[in-house]
Amino acid sequence: MTVYLIGIDGGGTSCRAAVAGANGSILARAQAGPANILSDPDTALDNIASATHAAFYAAGINARSIASARAVLGVAGNNVGEAVHYVKNRLPFAQADIESDGLIALQGALGDKDGAVAILGTGTIYISRHCETVTYVGGWGFTVGDLGSGARIGHALLQETLLAYDGIHDMSAMTASVLAEFKNDPRNIVEFARQAKPGAFGRYAPRVFEHMKQGDAVAARLLQEAAVSVDEALDRLVARGTQKICLLGGLGPLYSSWIAARHQSLLVTPEGDALSGAVALAVSRFGHLKAIE
Amino acid sequence: MTVYLIGIDGGGTSCRAAVAGANGSILARAQAGPANILSDPDTALDNIASATHAAFYAAGINARSIASARAVLGVAGNNVGEAVHYVKNRLPFAQADIESDGLIALQGALGDKDGAVAILGTGTIYISRHCETVTYVGGWGFTVGDLGSGARIGHALLQETLLAYDGIHDMSAMTASVLAEFKNDPRNIVEFARQAKPGAFGRYAPRVFEHMKQGDAVAARLLQEAAVSVDEALDRLVARGTQKICLLGGLGPLYSSWIAARHQSLLVTPEGDALSGAVALAVSRFGHLKAIE
CATH class of the missing domain: 3.30.420.40 (ATPase, nucleotide binding domain)
Structure with missing residues (x-):
């Protein structure tokens, strides 16, 4: 059998x-x-x-x-x-x-080769293998971790919308679109956020990438901050010996042009x-x- | 009667x-x-x-x-x-x-004078009066607001401790003390944070100010980031005409030397x-x- x-x-x-x-x-x-x-x-x-x-x-x-x-x-x-x-x-x-x-x-x-994967989705986690030792970095979840994740990017967008509503930061086309979606009432954003799970925040992340492509300065700033946190984690993996990096997860392809050049040169296509x-x-x-x- | x-x-x-x-x-x-x-x-x-x-x-x-x-x-x-x-x-x-x-x-x-108060406690909110018009800025709560608050500073400390545990950021005396308090197991931090209300995060804020006084570079960085967010809100009030600022709340006295010089010169003692x-x-x-x- x-x-x-x-x-x-x-x-x-x-x-x-x-x-x-x-x-x-x-x-x-x-x-x-x-x-x-x-x-x-x-x-x-x-x-x-x-x-x-x-x-x-x-x-x-x-x-x-x-x-x-x-x-x-x-x-x-x-x-x-x-x-x-x-x-x-x-x-x-x-x-x-x-x-x-x-x-x-x-x-x-x-496969069986050494290297690392960065799983960049609703959360973020980094797993590397070096001489048969597998090491995990990050992956602590939305509340106090997952920097650079879709959930954190979406969360940053909602927070930025409130800062723009208050006139503390400049309003952009992106934050104006979010505010309009919440009927121009910041309390609706607060109420949404109070009950939102990571996936609900994460559904706002693609919008940041979209507006970035249209030249939205606020979108570019939020993604720059997110990319810095991904680069910092990748630096840690490289310091431990990683020479190949695969970007996985829903945001992996989007990040490939946003991470630092020193990491772009290490990217490989997943087998x-x-x-x-x-x-x-x-x-x-x-x-x-x-x-x- | x-x-x-x-x-x-x-x-x-x-x-x-x-x-x-x-x-x-x-x-x-x-x-x-x-x-x-x-x-x-x-x-x-x-x-x-x-x-x-x-x-x-x-x-x-x-x-x-x-x-x-x-x-x-x-x-x-x-x-x-x-x-x-x-x-x-x-x-x-x-x-x-x-x-x-x-x-x-x-x-x-x-009293009846124009000016603003910044209430810097577990949360943050700014209230100004100018020609009898009272304006509120901030105060949206911990999840997507309250930047610079005790809750956000405490939250940043826990997040920073996980980044140091992973070797992404340098460990300092401050983050080492937090990690030790959680029995050197990051999962205990994640579990604490998952259930923590703003007040529970806020109880870690005084530790950041204490370590800053002892020269902890990570503490200074976290407070610098918090002070920038307070300064940005105060800039908004000043742009609307505020010429007197009172810092209130538990963190008010602590912030008085951390906010920008342009705002320190506007500080007045509450009546x-x-x-x-x-x-x-x-x-x-x-x-x-x-x-x-």
Whole structure:
């Protein structure tokens, strides 16, 4: 009986699964709803199972093979023992490792080579590998971390809009558009911000990049400040020996022309995505094993 | 029957009351628990009544005179109509005006003169009066406002500690002391910050001023950034005509040597406190009225 390998990329907005043969050749991929093991482990388990079933179905493999399959999962919150324990004991696979979403992204982008990935999305985290040592920088979340992230850029835009409303900073086309969206009443911004989660702030980040392209000086200033914080983190990775950098996440491509020239010269194109990284890790860990009957 | 005037300074940590004769001479002051009309209006009403009763008792006036007294209350949240309506209808006075805590502070500090107060505490707000027009700047709260406030300075300290932990910024004696307090585990900082209210962040602000005095370069940088945001707000007030500035709030005295020289030359000592300002407003509004029987 063939033992299939499974890669899972579980995120707060969706969960992706890939099924592969023992050599790592991916047979099919599929997607399901969110898989946040910290905030909602049961839904995460449901969606991990759904995505896996869909991938097996797409590959034309009987779902009964899931029970003998071996998986590597990349998820946020893999460092929280309690959540990992809960999920790991309830997975439908014969064997599974739960790793960070960052590690599978690193593996997907760089394969077995040394280097670093900067995951620049709603949050920010940097993962580097140097002589088999994997190091994490940042990733502390919106409240006191994630500098340069979409959430922080969106937050900065709302704060800047209030400063412009008060006449403390100059109003620009960008801040005027935000103020108009909140019916020109700053209290609506305050109320929105009071309840906003990082993703809600992050939805304002693309607007800053758009207005920057149209020459908005305030947008350029906010992005310059964000890029400085990304460059400072990258400096730290370079000081530790990083010579290759992949920019990942929704803001990765946008940042590629905003980071410092000293870092632009180190940029490389990712070899594959996080899901292919999860599969690659499954191959190296479980590819040599026989079926457990 | 004498009609007494009452001033109330209601805040999130305590409520103060003063009772005065019709000419505004303060007969006694007293204090009770918090009076936040937004978060807990019934407790606020209880504490407003308690502080008032205590002031009347201290002045040797029968508490029955409270029902014929006229009051001015300065509170946070006076711009939220629903909360004001609820509280105003339940006050034990013959007549009362509910104003902002900022307005009574302005009145107390400057009397009837033009000028501005910068209230620099857990939050920040600026109130100016110019030719009888009162203007508010800032005061939007911790999430997207209150730059330069104790809460924002404390927040910046925690964020800076994580940057130092990651090696992105240099560790200083100050950030090392914070990290040690959180058992050298950055996750404890993240967890604290996740649940912290502005006051909890603000309790870290005095530490920044202390370390600045001891020559800590990181402390000096954080305070410089905070002072720039205060100076930018003061620039706005000066552009509107302000020629006198009082720095109030817990951080007011600490900021007096950190703001720009152009603003230091405009600083004046406050004539009185917010409670005396509330009484002064009560005199000007109600001092000429006869008793309502």
